[in-house]
Amino acid sequence: MTSATDWNALADEAFREAFRDLVERRLPSELRFIRKQRPLFDEVSVWYHALAEEGWLAPVWPVEHGGMGLTPAKHMIYVEEWGRLGCPRIPDHGLGLIGPLLLEHGTDEQKAYYLPRILTGEHVWCQGYSEPNSGSDLASLRTAAVRDGDAFVVNGQKIWTTLAHCANWIFALVRTSRDEKVRQKGITVLLIDMTTPGVRVRPIANLRGETDFCEVFFDDVRVPVANVVGQIDQGWDVAKSVLGHERIFLGATTRPEIAIERLEKLARARGAFEDPAFRSRYARHRLDLYDLGSAFERFAKVLRDGGELGADVSMLKIFTTELYQRITEETLTLAGEDARYFDDIEAGNDQVDAMNLFLDSRAPAIFGGSNEIQKNILAKAVLRLPS
Amino acid sequence: MPQSIFDDSEGMLAMLRDSVATLASRQPGAASVRQKRAAGADMDKVLWTAMAQAGWTGILIPEDLGGAGLSLTEQAVVSEALGRALISEPVATGAVFASILLARADASVERGRLVAGLVDGSLILAPAWKDGIGRSVSARAADGGYMLSGEKRHVDLAVSATDFLVVAALDGGFGLFSVPAKGVGLSVETAHGVDGAAIGTVRFDQCWLPQAALLARASSEAELLDAAITSARVALAAELAGIASRAVEITIDYTKARVQFGKPIASFQVVQHRLVDMWSDAEFACAAVVNAVETLADGDAQAGRMAVLAAKARAGDAAVSICRRAVHLHGAMGFTDECDIGLYLKRAISLNATLGQPEDLRLEFVNLERAA
Numbered sequence: 073m074t075s076a077t078d079w080n081a082l083a084d085e086a087f088r089e090a091f092r093d094l095v096e097r098r099l100p101s102e103l104r105f106i107r108k109q110r111p112l113f114d115e116v117s118v119w120y121h122a123l124a125e126e127g128w129l130a131p132v133w134p135v136e137h138g139g140m141g142l143t144p145a146k147h148m149i150y151v152e153e154w155g156r157l158g159c160p161r162i163p164d165h166g167l168g169l170i171g172p173l174l175l176e177h178g179t180d181e182q183k184a185y186y187l188p189r190i191l192t193g194e195h196v197w198c199q200g201y202s203e204p205n206s207g208s209d210l211a212s213l214r215t216a217a218v219r220d221g222d223a224f225v226v227n228g229q230k231i232w233t234t235l236a237h238c239a240n241w242i243f244a245l246v247r248t249s250r251d252e253k254v255r256q257k258g259i260t261v262l263l264i265d266m267t268t269p270g271v272r273v274r275p276i277a278n279l280r281g282e283t284d285f286c287e288v289f290f291d292d293v294r295v296p297v298a299n300v301v302g303q304i305d306q307g308w309d310v311a312k313s314v315l316g317h318e319r320i321f322l323g324a325t326t327r328p329e330i331a332i333e334r335l336e337k338l339a340r341a342r343g344a345f346e347d348p349a350f351r352s353r354y355a356r357h358r359l360d361l362y363d364l365g366s367a368f369e370r371f372a373k374v375l376r377d378g379g380e381l382g383a384d385v386s387m388l389k390i391f392t393t394e395l396y397q398r399i400t401e402e403t404l405t406l407a408g409e410d411a412r413y414f415d416d417i418e419a420g421n422d423q424v425d426a427m428n429l430f431l432d433s434r435a436p437a438i439f440g441g442s443n444e445i446q447k448n449i450l451a452k453a454v455l456r457l458p459s
Numbered sequence: 460m461p462q463s464i465f466d467d468s469e470g471m472l473a474m475l476r477d478s479v480a481t482l483a484s485r486q487p488g489a490a491s492v493r494q495k496r497a498a499g500a501d502m503d504k505v506l507w508t509a510m511a512q513a514g515w516t517g518i519l520i521p522e523d524l525g526g527a528g529l530s531l532t533e534q535a536v537v538s539e540a541l542g543r544a545l546i547s548e549p550v551a552t553g554a555v556f557a558s559i560l561l562a563r564a565d566a567s568v569e570r571g572r573l574v575a576g577l578v579d580g581s582l583i584l585a586p587a588w589k590d591g592i593g594r595s596v597s598a599r600a601a602d603g604g605y606m607l608s609g610e611k612r613h614v615d616l617a618v619s620a621t622d623f624l625v626v627a628a629l630d631g632g633f634g635l636f637s638v639p640a641k642g643v644g645l646s647v648e649t650a651h652g653v654d655g656a657a658i659g660t661v662r663f664d665q666c667w668l669p670q671a672a673l674l675a676r677a678s679s680e681a682e683l684l685d686a687a688i689t690s691a692r693v694a695l696a697a698e699l700a701g702i703a704s705r706a707v708e709i710t711i712d713y714t715k716a717r718v719q720f721g722k723p724i725a726s727f728q729v730v731q732h733r734l735v736d737m738w739s740d741a742e743f744a745c746a747a748v749v750n751a752v753e754t755l756a757d758g759d760a761q762a763g764r765m766a767v768l769a770a771k772a773r774a775g776d777a778a779v780s781i782c783r784r785a786v787h788l789h790g791a792m793g794f795t796d797e798c799d800i801g802l803y804l805k806r807a808i809s810l811n812a813t814l815g816q817p818e819d820l821r822l823e824f825v826n827l828e829r830a831a
C-alpha cells in the first residue's frame with residue numbers, strides 16, 4: 073500500500089487516476105449515480121468497507137489515525153472525483169464531523185476508542201445540534217445535561233437529525249449551565265451512545281417522501297462524563313471550529329452540476345436547444361455555473377497556497393444553493409405538462425428526476441445555516457456593517 | 460388578505476365562498492390530499508359528491524340543460540375558495556372543461572345523459588384531449604359506428620371515470636366522442652402526480668363506439684377545444700390565486716409565531732420584505748383573475764383570450780414562487796411532508812403545469828397582440 077505522504081507527493085493527474093482506478097475496482101455499478109441523496113449505512117456499506125480496506129475512507133485524517141492525510145488541494149480533487157464518478161454519499165458524520173472534532177479536541181483515550189470504530193463502520197454517527205425551538209438561533213438550545221456523579225443525565229429533544237435512524241452514536245450539543253448574558257456559554261459537546269436506555273428516534277418524512285432526518289428524544293439518558301469533548305460549558309467553540317477548510321465544499325458546484333446535466337438531457341430529448349427562448353434561459357444558468365467555478369477557484373487557491381478561509385467563503389454557499397434551485401425550476405418549466413408528475417419523466421429513452429431534484433433543492437438553502445443567516449454573517453464579519 | 464374582488468351587491472359570491480369554507484371545515488383539503496396519495500387514487504369521492512350536491516360541478520352548465528347557469532365569475536369564486544382550502548379535486552378539468560365541451564356539443568340523448576350525471580355527481584367525466592407523442596388518437600367509421608386508436612396523456616380522473624370525453628381526428632376534421640370507461644379496447648395506466656392524485660395515460664386500441672358516441676364535430680381541434688380551454692384556464696388561474704393567497708397567510712402566521720433570537724422571525728426586516736413581496740404577488744394574481752373574467756364577459760374575443768393567458772401565467776407564477784418562498788420561510792419544517800405548506804407548493808406546481816406553463820402563455824399573449 074502506498075503511504076499517505078506519497079498521496080500528496082503524487083502529481084494531481086496520477087492522484088485522480090488512482091481514485092478512478094479504485095472506483096472501477098471496488099464500487100459496484102448499481103451504486104453509481106444513484107437517486108437517493110442520503111442512503112442508509114446498510115445500503116452503501118460495501119463501498120464504505122471497500123474504501124476502508126483500501127485506506128481511502130478518511131481523506132483528511134492524519135496517517136497515524138488511518139487517514140490519508142491529504143492536503144486541502146488533494147482533498148479537493150478527491151471530492152471532485154467522487155462527484156464526477158457518481159459515488160454514492162456514505163453516512164459521513166463520523167468521518168467529516170466527529171472525527172475532526174476529536175482530532176482537535178479529543179483526549180488520547182477518546183481518539184483511540186472512537187476513531188478506529190468510525191473506520192470499521194461499527195459506529196455510525198449523527199449530528200444532534202438543532203432543536204424544535206433552536207434552529208437558526210442554535211445558541212438558545214435547551215436539551216439539558218445535569219451532572220449526577222460521574223455521569224450526565226440528559227433530557228430534551230433534537231430534531232432534523234439526519235440519518236439518526238441508522239446511527240448508533242450521536243454527538244449532541246447540550247446545555248450544562250446557563251449564562252443570561254452570553255448564551256453560547258454553558259453548552260457542552262457530548263457523545264451519546266444511542267443504544268442507551270431513554271433514547272428514542274422518530275423518522276420524519278420529507279417533501280420527497282423519503283425519511284432522511286429524524287427527531288431524537290432523550291429521557292433521563294445517563295452519559296458518562298468521560299464522553300464530553302473539550303471542556304464542559306465550552307462546547308460552542310469546540311463545535312464551531314470543526315468545519316475549517318471544508319466550509320468550501322458547502323459552496324461546491326456539485327448540486328447545480330447534477331441539476332444542469334438533467335436539464336440538458338431533457339432539453340436534448342425535447343429539441344429545446346433549437347428554441348431560442350430556451351437557449352437564452354439555459355445560457356444564463358450555464359454561465360452562472362461556469363462563473364461559480366471561477367469564484368470557487370478563487371477560494372480554492374487560498375487553500376492550495378496554505379492559507380485559511382475567511383467568513384467570505386459563505387458567498388459560495390448562497391450562490392450554489394440558489395443556482396441549484398433556479399436550474400431545477402427551469403427543468404420543471406421545460407417539462408411542460410409533465411411537471412405534474414411526481415415520478416421521473418421521460419427524456420427520449422432515458423428518464424429525468426425533475427421533481428425529485430426540484431424538491432431536493434429546497435433544502436440546501438436551509439441547512440448548514442440558512443442563506444439569510446449566511447448573509448447576516450457576511451454583513452457583519454466581512455462588510456462590517458453597523459447593527 | 461388577498462382575494463379576487465368582484466361586484467357582489469347581492470352577497471351571492473360571499474355566500475359561495477362561505478359554503479366552500481364550510482365544506483373545507485368538515486373535510487379538510489390537506490387530509491384529503493394525503494389520503495388520496497396514500498391510496499394512489501385520482502379523486503376523493505366523498506368530496507366530489509359533496510361538491511356535486513352543492514351544485515359546483517355544473518356551475519357553467521346552462522339552466523335549460525339542468526345546470527346552474529351561472530357565469531365564470533361564480534366559477535372563479537368557487538375555484539379560488541377551493542384553492543385556498545387545498546381541496547384538490549380536478550374541478551378545472553372534470554367539471555369546467557367537461558361542462559363547456561358538453562354545453563357546446565350537439566343536443567342528443569347521450570349528451571343529456573352525460574350532463575345530468577355531471578351535475579348530480581353520478582357520472583365522473585374525464586376529458587382527454589392531449590395526444591401522446593407520435594400516438595395521436597384518431598377515429599374511423601366502422602361497423603355502423605367508429606373505431607378509436609391512439610393515446611391520450613395527462614388525463615385527470617382516468618381511474619375513476621365512468622366516461623371519457625375524447626377528442627379524435629375524424630375524416631380530416633375532429634370529433635368529440637363519449638367513451639365508456641369499461642369499453643373494450645380501452646386501457647388506463649397511471650403515474651403519481653406531484654399533488655397526490657394519480658394521472659392517467661389512456662390507450663385506445665381498436666375501441667369501437669356506436670354512432671351516438673359522436674357528440675360534436677368540427678373542422679379543427681381548436682374549434683372543439685378553445686372555449687373549454689379558456690374557461691378551464693380561468694378556473695385554474697382562480698384556484699392558483701387562492702393557493703397563493705392562502706400560502707401568504709399561512710406564512711405570515713407561521714413567521715409571527717416562530718421565535719428565534721428572542722423575537723418572532725417576522726420581525727426581521729428581510730423576512731418582512733419577503734412577505735410583502737409575496738403578498739403583493741398574490742394581489743396581482745387576484746387582480747389578473749378578475750380582469751380575465753371581466754374582459755371575457757365584455758365580449759371582445761381577442762381581448763378575452765389575452766386576458767386569460769395573462770391571468771393563468773400571472774397566477775401560476777405567483778402561486779409557485781410564493782409557495783417556494785413560503786417553504787423556505789418555514790425552515791426545515793417546510794421541508795417536511797407533515798407540514799401543509801409543502802402540499803400547497805405541490806398543488807401549485809401541478810396546476811401551473813396544467814394547460815400551459817407561464818412561459819408558453821406569455822409568448823402566446825405577445826403573439827396574439829402582435830398579430831392584431
Ligand SMILES: Cc1cc2nc3c(=O)[nH]c(=O)nc-3n(C[C@H](O)[C@H](O)[C@H](O)COP(=O)(O)OP(=O)(O)OC[C@H]3O[C@@H](n4cnc5c(N)ncnc54)[C@H](O)[C@@H]3O)c2cc1C
Nearest residue numbers: 199201202207208232233234439442444727787788790791
Ligand atoms: C435536510 C435537512 C437536514 C438537516 N440535518 C441536520 C442535522 O443532521 N443535524 C442538525 O442538528 N440539524 C440539521 N438540520 C437543521 C438545520 O440546521 C436547520 O434547519 C437550520 O439551522 C434552520 O433552522 P430552522 O429550520 O429551525 O429554521 P428557523 O431558524 O426557524 O428559520 C426559518 C426561516 O427564518 C429565517 N430566519 C431565521 N432567523 C433569521 C434572521 N435573523 N434574519 C433573517 N431571516 C431569518 C431562516 O432563514 C428561515 O428561512 C437539517 C435541516 C434540513 C433541512
